[in-house]
Structures are given as structure tokens and as C-alpha cells.
Amino acid sequence: MRFCVCLSLLFLFLNINLKVFANGIGNLYFLEKQRFLLEILHHVHEPLMNDQWRLLGEKLVTDKEQYVVYNDHMAKFYRDFKLGKLLHRNVYYNPLYADHYEQTLGLYHFFYNTRDWYTLWQNICWARVHINPGVFVQALTQVLFKREDYQALILPKIYELWPETYHDDVTVSKARKFNFANWIRYENVSDIEEIHPQKMEPFNLEGDLRSSLEWFQAMADVNILRMKQPKKGKELYYLLEDIGWQSYWYNVNIGIVFTEESTSELQEWWYYQLGQLLARYKLERYSQKMSYKSLALEEDIKRPNHRFKLESPKTLRIIVDRLNKLEKKVGDAITFRSFQLNNGSFINLDVDTNWLIGLGELFPYDWTQLTIEKTSQPEILLDIRTSLRSENLYYYAERVLQSYRWYRQVFQPSNPKMFIPSDLRIDDMQISPLITYEQPVDVDLSNILHAKHFYLAGQFVWPFTLQQQQFRLQHRDFTYNLQISSNRTQSTIFRTFLTTSERGYIQREPFYQLDSFLTVIYPGLNRISRESKDFRGLIGDHISFTELHQFVKLAEREEYDFPLNISTPNCGFPRRLILPRGGRGNPLKMRLLIVATVYDFKARQGNELNCDFSRGISRWDELPLAYPFERILEEDSQSVEISGDHVYWKDVQILHEDYA
Structure with missing residues (x-):
């Protein structure tokens, strides 16, 4: 069965790519898909206003013949939809909540397993109309990352899809209240000004796009408005609030989720990336003459007002308790040279590659394995879009990495x-x-x-x-x-x-x-x-x-x-x-x-x-x-x-x- 599935997807991949990838230029087939994707994601947090896509999205494709595989995740998702059990559109979405994750997985398979673009197209429109925006974006992002025949399609950056997540409350409030007609009528009397295309920063994009004649043609009918810059942050604000810094970690984790093969190599790569981020953060503290050799939990951190708040005392207690348990497990594994697996059996860590089995269970890297209790309000630490904004994350990361390196040093064969x-x-x-x-x-x-x-x-x-x-x-x-x-x-x-x-x-x-x-x-x-x-x-x-x-x-x-x-x-x-x-x-x-x-x-x-x-x-x-x-x-x-x-x-x- 698995071979047939792979073969079917291969033929689909070859058929699509012969049309789309010719000479590295997107033709009309590709452009139609790309424009649709941008329009369907535009104002994804609001009800869909495009009548064409609303009409197409009246029904989910339920004919099992239109899917390479119709699995249990899909059956459960559709059953929950019919019973009205799915997440409401206006509810805060977090894939670390077990039920939110299960819904995302179900919708993902309704997207990923489609046999052709037209089935996927209809399912996307249906989900855009009926499904929580967070679930929708997460599932669609996964498909575009993992289906080779659709990887050429370009997603807007995550901080452009959810700007309110990455910007302070003052900025978000001003943007939401902005009225273009009034702005023109009152001769631009506000802290929002129109700028010439040549004034957009940075002018030098990858590929020199903003200096090309085609760019000026493309932007000819667009008024470019700029909101005046807010006050600069102090100390580490410029790093922690950097949208590129935050979105990088979001995308890394999104890419790993739903990856079929869970490997020690992928685990190693994830912990390497975490170590890189921690080292980079510590170098910034060093440059600011702040303590960096051993981090501590931060209290009373003053940051710009965001919708997402710092972790609550309850969250802090849960995480510290998990860290203490991890450190004890690692210490016991090293002391007794054995480890009890999740299934209850014991393994000798000195035998063959058993140490890798222990490493895999002690140090999960797929964040969906770290389910949490629902919180009363969004917390920056518990949302993968914003977690790098939390200074306490680096304290937690340091403790985890110390245990990770200690375990590897004891058990990993080495001959440098x-x-x-x-x-x-x-x-x-x-x-x-x-x-x-x-x-x-x-x-x-x-x-x-x-x-x-x-x-x-x-x-x-x-x-x-x-x-x-x-x-x-x-x-x-x-x-x-x-x-x-x-x-x-x-x-x-x-x-x-x-x-x-x-x-x-x-x-x-x-x-x-x-x-x-x-x-x-x-x-x-x-x-x-x-x-x-x-x-x-x-x-x-x-x-x-x-x-x-x-x-x-x-x-x-x-x-x-x-x-x-x-x-x-x-x-x-x-x-x-x-x-x-x-x-x-x-x-x-x-x-x-x-x-x-x-x-x-x-x-x-x-x-x-x-x-x-x-x-x-x-x-x-x-x-x-x-x-x-x-x-x-x-x-x-x-x-x-x-x-x-x-x-x-x-x-x-x-x-x-x-x-x-």
C-alpha cells in the first residue's frame, strides 16, 4: 500500500512540475495557483469576502476516490466537524493544545492526500470559510512545505499573515483604526505618510528586485504608506523582538512537525539549532555587558505591550518541574547505565546503540510531543511564533542543553x-x-x-x-x-x-x-x-x-x-x-x-x-x-x-x- 501511495504521488509530482518548473519561470498554471494562495490568505483572520472562493468552499470533498489515502485522521476530523466539535473561528489557536493539534493533523491530511489540484483547491476554500484560521494556516503551511509538487508556491512570511502577533498593541491599534478614505480626505494629517517607491527600505533585496523596472511597473497602482517608527527598545529588545529571529524558529519547528521518519539525525539537528540560538543570545548579552555565563529566570521584564503576555506562575512551575524531572532521569541513566523506556521495559545503555534509544526518549525535539494545559490568555513562551521573545526560554534551553551534552559525553563513542x-x-x-x-x-x-x-x-x-x-x-x-x-x-x-x-x-x-x-x-x-x-x-x-x-x-x-x-x-x-x-x-x-x-x-x-x-x-x-x-x-x-x-x-x- 505504501509503495502504491508513493508511486501515485510521484506521477502527480512529475505531471505538475513539467508544467510549472520549465526554465525556472512560473507559467499561467503556476501563477493562477500563486494568486489564489495569496488572496485566500489575505486577512485570514477575518471572514472570507471573495464570493468566488466562498462559493467554491461550500462543501468539503468527501469522495474517498479523490484521495491517495483516506485515513483515520481524516475520518475523525470530518466526524467532529459534522458534530460541531471543531475549534470555533474566534478561539485562540495553539498546536501545543492536544485537541488543536489533532484538528490540524486531520485537516492536513485532507490537504496532503488529495489526488489533484482541483480537489485541494476546493478543500482550501472550504477550510478558509469553516475552520479556525490558526488550524487552517498551520495545515496549509505543512502541505506547501512537504508536497514536492507544491513547494514552488510561495507563502507570505508568518509575521505578515499574523502582524498582530509580532507588533506592539499601539501599532496594531493604529493599523486597525486606519481609514484610507479619511486619510486622503484630511490631507494625510496623521503619523502615517505616503512615501515614494524609492524610499522603501531596505532598497537592496535579494535579486535586486526593488531596483528593477518591473518592480516600478508592479507597484505603479499601489500607494505606499509608512507608519512612523516607534521608540527604540533598550538592551536586548532589538534582538528578541526581531521578526526574523522569531519567525526562523517558528519555521524550523513547523518543518519538523509531521515529518514521517523520526530520526536521531533530525533530533541532533534540532538541538544543534537550539544551541546556536542560545550561543547567539549569550553573545548579545555579553555585548551589552550583562551576565551571560549562567542564565537565571527573569522577573518583572519590561517589554512593549503585546497581545501575548509573559508566562504565568503556573506555566513557570510546570516547566521547572519538567526540567527537574528530566535532569533526574539523565542523572539516573548515567549513574545506573540503564534507562526505562516509555513502554516500561529497561535497556542497558552500554549495549550497542541503546544509548541512542535513550537519547530519543529523554530529549524529544518535535514540539507537538510537549502538550500543555490550556491557558487563560496567550503566552509568548507557549506559542511557537513568539517563543524566542521570552528571555526565560534561554534559561530553560541552557538547562536542557547541559543535560543533553552531559548524556552525549558519557555514552557517545568518540575518537576525535x-x-x-x-x-x-x-x-x-x-x-x-x-x-x-x-x-x-x-x-x-x-x-x-x-x-x-x-x-x-x-x-x-x-x-x-x-x-x-x-x-x-x-x-x-x-x-x-x-x-x-x-x-x-x-x-x-x-x-x-x-x-x-x-x-x-x-x-x-x-x-x-x-x-x-x-x-x-x-x-x-x-x-x-x-x-x-x-x-x-x-x-x-x-x-x-x-x-x-x-x-x-x-x-x-x-x-x-x-x-x-x-x-x-x-x-x-x-x-x-x-x-x-x-x-x-x-x-x-x-x-x-x-x-x-x-x-x-x-x-x-x-x-x-x-x-x-x-x-x-x-x-x-x-x-x-x-x-x-x-x-x-x-x-x-x-x-x-x-x-x-x-x-x-x-x-x-x-x-x-x-x-x-
């Missing part, structure tokens, strides 16, 4: 000497100036505006866009150069980490991996140059919801060849956030660590940048992804992984400048 290259020495490293600055950027708030602005005589239109200008952390591109001596030809992997200027115990300092690359080293002197814009896994700025819609309309008029890479991958980390904010006047002193390892010819290429984990994740070799910091290292002088000719330490400084 096998990966230490011989006849190779890193002689020198030079790096261009590291400079950060605060960059203005316009963020699309159009989905907060009242939907009535976007319908004329029953037809969908997009007459204007409302942008909020924010200031965010950015850095100038930089280059570093390595000088390597070798006595033979060898394929080598280099990893570059950023850490503090402290010289204390190595395990107490955060190490954030900036770069990793594979190259061939030849006998003699080798010079290698790396550009920050080429670092793996990073993305630049993307096109907004409004612009994307206008480009689709232009392409439908055959005035533009719509490229399928017009948007940035959802699971790429923002390139602009890899450096902590530098010092004004007095530079921020830090260090770089470069580690060389032997290439074992086992590199693999995945598609995790696009939030697709079906083929696994990318990696250079079989070393742990966080190597050499996946475990607790000894002091510098005693740790073979970070001492010797194959490593190089470099003192660096980061400056912060005003934006020009």
Missing part, C-alpha cells in the same frame, strides 16, 4: 583524533573590519487593515500597502582570509566560531558557528578567502506580501517573467543577525576560533533551508553537527579538539556605527 588532520597547520588569519549598525526596514502591516479596503464591487484589489518602519540590527559584509601550510593534498573541512574575549573555562563560554566549508588543501602554502555573504544556511531580505501579489498580477498580464526563487527560504537564518551589536567608541572585543578536520567523503545535501526534512539534513561528515562543542570540553590546554596546529585563535573587534 581520527578527524584531526596531520601535516597541516593554520598559520594565519586576517579579517576585514566587523561593523554593525541599525538599519531601517519597512514591514508589511497590510493584513491588519480592515478587509473592506481591498474589495471593490465584489472584486479583490490591492490599492495601498501600510508599512511600519523599524530599526533592526545589521552588519556590513566582511571577508576573512586563511593561510594554511600542508605537506600533502587533503580534503579539509573548516569551521569558524565566534566567542567572547574571556580566557576562562571553555565550557562556560558561548561558541556561535559562523561558517563551515569544505575545500582541498594542496602541498605548500594555501590562501583561502571567505565572504560573509556566502556563509551557509543564511538568507537576506525578501519581497513583501504586497509586492509579491503585485508581481504575480504583472506576470499574469505577461509583462514579467515570474522567477520561482523570488522569495527567500523560510528556514534560512537572517544573515544580518550573525554578529552581536558592536561597541560605540570602544569596540567590542571578541575572538574567532577556526577548527580544521579531515573530510571523510560522507557529505550529504538536504533541503532543510526550505523546511523540507524528508531527505534528511545537510552535513559535511559524520562528526556531530555541533562539533567540538556537542559535549563538555576540558580547559583549552587539555582539549585535543581545540588545541594544536589544526586550530587557530584570532582576537577581533566589532564596532557599531550610525546608519548612513
Whole structure:
């Protein structure tokens, strides 16, 4: 049965992609789907006003012949719908609530298992009319991430779909009350102003879209309005409130959910990403001269007023209790070298790969396994869209990662000497100036505006866009150069980490991996140059919801060849956030660590940048992804992984400048 399902989906995939992917340009088949997707997600929190899609969405397709598989999740979902048991449209949605998750899973299968686009089309319209918007968006996002025949379709960024989740209450209130007709009538007397297209920030998008003639054609009929920037935040506000920082973690977790194969490799990747975020957060605290070596629970945190509140005392107690139980389980596993599985049986952790079984049960990485009790109001920590905004998350993450690394250090077989290259020495490293600055950027708030602005005589239109200008952390591109001596030809992997200027115990300092690359080293002197814009896994700025819609309309008029890479991958980390904010006047002193390892010819290429984990994740070799910091290292002088000719330490400084 599974083979037949896969074969059927393969034929469907080939049929769709022959039409859509020709020459990397979206044709009319693709553009029709893309425009529909943007219109159906427009003002997704409000009742659908498009009569065409409302008519198509009167009934869910229940004919089982129209699905590759009709499973129990679908049967239960439809039964609950008929009984009126599904989540009401106006109820706050959180997939960490068990019943919300089950409904999402059911709708997801009604989307994913469709045999053709027209069945999916009708089901999407039906769900848009009848189903809670949160359930609808979550299920649809999963399908577009996981169905290869639909992965070319572009979703608006999550903070454009739910702007009220990512912006403070003052901004949301102003946008909701905004009336375009009154704004024109009273000659723009407000803190919202119209700007010329050339004034949109940042002007340099990926692919130079905003400097193209086609962009001016696409935006010709759109009034670009800008809400004046709010007061700047202090301390860590600019990082924690950064929409790219928050949405990255949301997309990573969304991509992992519903992945069919639960693997230790995917678990390792998730904990590596969590470790990267924690290290990056600690480096920001270090740059602000705040304590960072050991985090503590924060109390009385003052943040801009948001719909989502800090975690309640009840939530805090539940999480701390779970952490205490985890740490005890890990301690017992290490002490007694055995572990009781969820099914009640015991395993010897020293036998074969039993330690991996214990690792999998002790440290879940799929957040849907962490169901919680329903809360009286949305809490930023308990919503995957906003969890990185909570400073307490990093305290919890630190405790989890300490247990994770301790367990791995005890049980994971390790022979780092096998990966230490011989006849190779890193002689020198030079790096261009590291400079950060605060960059203005316009963020699309159009989905907060009242939907009535976007319908004329029953037809969908997009007459204007409302942008909020924010200031965010950015850095100038930089280059570093390595000088390597070798006595033979060898394929080598280099990893570059950023850490503090402290010289204390190595395990107490955060190490954030900036770069990793594979190259061939030849006998003699080798010079290698790396550009920050080429670092793996990073993305630049993307096109907004409004612009994307206008480009689709232009392409439908055959005035533009719509490229399928017009948007940035959802699971790429923002390139602009890899450096902590530098010092004004007095530079921020830090260090770089470069580690060389032997290439074992086992590199693999995945598609995790696009939030697709079906083929696994990318990696250079079989070393742990966080190597050499996946475990607790000894002091510098005693740790073979970070001492010797194959490593190089470099003192660096980061400056912060005003934006020009």
C-alpha cells in the first residue's frame, strides 16, 4: 500500500512540475495557483469576502476516490466537524493544545492526500470559510512545505499573515483604526505618510528586485504608506523582538512537525539549532555587558505591550518541574547505565546503540510531543511564533542543553583524533573590519487593515500597502582570509566560531558557528578567502506580501517573467543577525576560533533551508553537527579538539556605527 501511495504521488509530482518548473519561470498554471494562495490568505483572520472562493468552499470533498489515502485522521476530523466539535473561528489557536493539534493533523491530511489540484483547491476554500484560521494556516503551511509538487508556491512570511502577533498593541491599534478614505480626505494629517517607491527600505533585496523596472511597473497602482517608527527598545529588545529571529524558529519547528521518519539525525539537528540560538543570545548579552555565563529566570521584564503576555506562575512551575524531572532521569541513566523506556521495559545503555534509544526518549525535539494545559490568555513562551521573545526560554534551553551534552559525553563513542588532520597547520588569519549598525526596514502591516479596503464591487484589489518602519540590527559584509601550510593534498573541512574575549573555562563560554566549508588543501602554502555573504544556511531580505501579489498580477498580464526563487527560504537564518551589536567608541572585543578536520567523503545535501526534512539534513561528515562543542570540553590546554596546529585563535573587534 505504501509503495502504491508513493508511486501515485510521484506521477502527480512529475505531471505538475513539467508544467510549472520549465526554465525556472512560473507559467499561467503556476501563477493562477500563486494568486489564489495569496488572496485566500489575505486577512485570514477575518471572514472570507471573495464570493468566488466562498462559493467554491461550500462543501468539503468527501469522495474517498479523490484521495491517495483516506485515513483515520481524516475520518475523525470530518466526524467532529459534522458534530460541531471543531475549534470555533474566534478561539485562540495553539498546536501545543492536544485537541488543536489533532484538528490540524486531520485537516492536513485532507490537504496532503488529495489526488489533484482541483480537489485541494476546493478543500482550501472550504477550510478558509469553516475552520479556525490558526488550524487552517498551520495545515496549509505543512502541505506547501512537504508536497514536492507544491513547494514552488510561495507563502507570505508568518509575521505578515499574523502582524498582530509580532507588533506592539499601539501599532496594531493604529493599523486597525486606519481609514484610507479619511486619510486622503484630511490631507494625510496623521503619523502615517505616503512615501515614494524609492524610499522603501531596505532598497537592496535579494535579486535586486526593488531596483528593477518591473518592480516600478508592479507597484505603479499601489500607494505606499509608512507608519512612523516607534521608540527604540533598550538592551536586548532589538534582538528578541526581531521578526526574523522569531519567525526562523517558528519555521524550523513547523518543518519538523509531521515529518514521517523520526530520526536521531533530525533530533541532533534540532538541538544543534537550539544551541546556536542560545550561543547567539549569550553573545548579545555579553555585548551589552550583562551576565551571560549562567542564565537565571527573569522577573518583572519590561517589554512593549503585546497581545501575548509573559508566562504565568503556573506555566513557570510546570516547566521547572519538567526540567527537574528530566535532569533526574539523565542523572539516573548515567549513574545506573540503564534507562526505562516509555513502554516500561529497561535497556542497558552500554549495549550497542541503546544509548541512542535513550537519547530519543529523554530529549524529544518535535514540539507537538510537549502538550500543555490550556491557558487563560496567550503566552509568548507557549506559542511557537513568539517563543524566542521570552528571555526565560534561554534559561530553560541552557538547562536542557547541559543535560543533553552531559548524556552525549558519557555514552557517545568518540575518537576525535581520527578527524584531526596531520601535516597541516593554520598559520594565519586576517579579517576585514566587523561593523554593525541599525538599519531601517519597512514591514508589511497590510493584513491588519480592515478587509473592506481591498474589495471593490465584489472584486479583490490591492490599492495601498501600510508599512511600519523599524530599526533592526545589521552588519556590513566582511571577508576573512586563511593561510594554511600542508605537506600533502587533503580534503579539509573548516569551521569558524565566534566567542567572547574571556580566557576562562571553555565550557562556560558561548561558541556561535559562523561558517563551515569544505575545500582541498594542496602541498605548500594555501590562501583561502571567505565572504560573509556566502556563509551557509543564511538568507537576506525578501519581497513583501504586497509586492509579491503585485508581481504575480504583472506576470499574469505577461509583462514579467515570474522567477520561482523570488522569495527567500523560510528556514534560512537572517544573515544580518550573525554578529552581536558592536561597541560605540570602544569596540567590542571578541575572538574567532577556526577548527580544521579531515573530510571523510560522507557529505550529504538536504533541503532543510526550505523546511523540507524528508531527505534528511545537510552535513559535511559524520562528526556531530555541533562539533567540538556537542559535549563538555576540558580547559583549552587539555582539549585535543581545540588545541594544536589544526586550530587557530584570532582576537577581533566589532564596532557599531550610525546608519548612513
